[in-house]
Amino acid sequence: MRQNKKRSVLWFLVISVLFLTSGVALGDTYPKGPVQLVIPFSPGGTTDILWRSISEFAGKNAKATLSLVNKTGGGGIVGTSFVVNSKPDGYTLVSANSDPLNIAPLFTPNTPYSADKDLTFICKIAVFPFTIALRADSPIKTLEELVAYAKANPGKLKAGVAGAGTTPHLIVEMFNKAAGIQITPVPFGGAGEVVPNLLGGHVDLTVISIPPIKSHFLSGKVRVLASFSPTRPKDFPQIPTIGEKGYKTANISTGVGLAGPKGLPESIVKHWEQAMDKTMKDPKVIDIMDKLDGPIVDFKTGEEYKKEILAELEGFKPIVASIKDKKK
Template sequence: MKNRTLVRGRRAVLITAAALCLQPFGASAEDAYPAKPVRLLVAYPAGGLTDTLARALAEGLGKQLGQTIVVENKGGAGGIIGTDQAVKAAPDGYTLLLTIPGPITSNLALYKKLPYDPRTDLRPISDIATARTVLAVNAAVPARTVAELIDYAKKEPGKLRMGSWGPGTQPHTIQTYMAKKYGVDILHVPYRGEGPMVTDLLAGQVNVTVGSVTALQQHFAGGRLRPLAVTGPRRARSLPDVPTFAEAGYPDDAYRLTGPITLMAPARTPQPIIDRLGREVSALVKSPAFSKRIEDMGAEPVGNTPSEAASAYTAYLPVVLKLTADTGVTLD
């Protein structure tokens, strides 16, 4: 009886092993994923474009994957804290990062030592959208063009206080660039995120910024804020009447650069999971409903593949590093 039991047990093991061998190689990790909720880290507080986009992405992608995606805001240190948490997470697809360019590009030039290297510790899944930013002032500032703003800064040194969503971000870079090129006295005031910065901009605690169209456009119609120019090579779709810096007479490279908001994963995340996420995200972003949702935020949808996002990052990085170095901004 005991021998028969052993034989049956061995047969069961052999049958199970044979069945596993028949499964396509590499399919199991992708087919089983995701088997539990996924964390989506945002390296800034709630209220800004990245957070808004993350929540929309979590909702849409969660439905496609059939699993909950939980957004976690981990702000601080110019995006370093949240990015570092993503880097140190298990590379199993259950911790992802949605980030603006700063933590994975300019921070390499701004800090002598980072706790991570985005070039080797993270890998792109997809560029979700291109963020459009706009130079804007509080309505109390008597400037309606870029030229008038620079003239005001020269005549009233120390009166302009440029808010940013952290050290080394685009507003900080542009503030430093303007101060250096035009010899103007503009104070940089960093915040832990764009949401708190916009609150103080409306209250007049700071009176100028280069902020996301998403966060600022609702305040233009009411007259509390005034847009002067958008960054990038063309006008923003959601602000068609606002000129680019180049159209305003300032074609400098510092004002032409725009960057993507990118979904990333720890570098050693299995390729089947990266591929699955890449397909799902690309399909979601390119769907008419989600594309419109992104455009309504004041951003422009992208939704490229992992390989395309990686190539874009490789091309974009040296441009940002040179621009950052040229402005002279340093943080340590």
């Protein structure tokens, strides 16, 4: 205990000196100042939670101060296009979620960027699956009951989703199609904004990843009906998968990675790729990811991630087109 105290006094002094002198000490090498990482979703959502949990490790490995900024709206388009339009100097990066890159452009005509041409991909770090959740006091107790209720009341159920053109939005539409029902997706600025609206009963259900609702699930306020993943969640084996329930079509997850505007110098790409690789292999980070119960580490290089995103984009095209057709 006492040693602890001494240590923290020491740290305090070291830190104060570091802070006051670092401006002078840093040379010409990148990064010279704080690096802004744009999170294109609201605080408290899975992407936000993920980055906030690992940003210190990433920053340490990249020898940079990562400053996280939430820019929400348009299913991640607002934040992503902010970075697309910024200078490729390595001081503005974006959490490259797959949905604003390969789903949102299919729903939103004239998306102000293209995943193929306007971004420099650095790496992919993780992937996270979704669940279907509602308030614990809802009369609907199982997925079968949900489908039955939705069939009896078409269009009445409202599902909060992280934004128009996000993975949860597509999942709702695909599930609608597979089950022959009509649940209306209501777009918010991110999962962090969906949670209070679910708890307050303003939306009937939500398609969401586990981290933002975990504590409400554990405290018994939220019920999870099914998981949109190939296997049951590791820490919550009581949650059935959507495949077990007989709907195989809606099994998609979101990839998270790091990217910058187009024309980002190769040296900066390598700098971050190596730093993130090291970060995602850190046992402490693996432990944190385990505790989050959502994101699964899935490290890929920028090139690989880009290929994956573009391949998915082609795959989603006919699905979204058929959803749009049906609406008409």
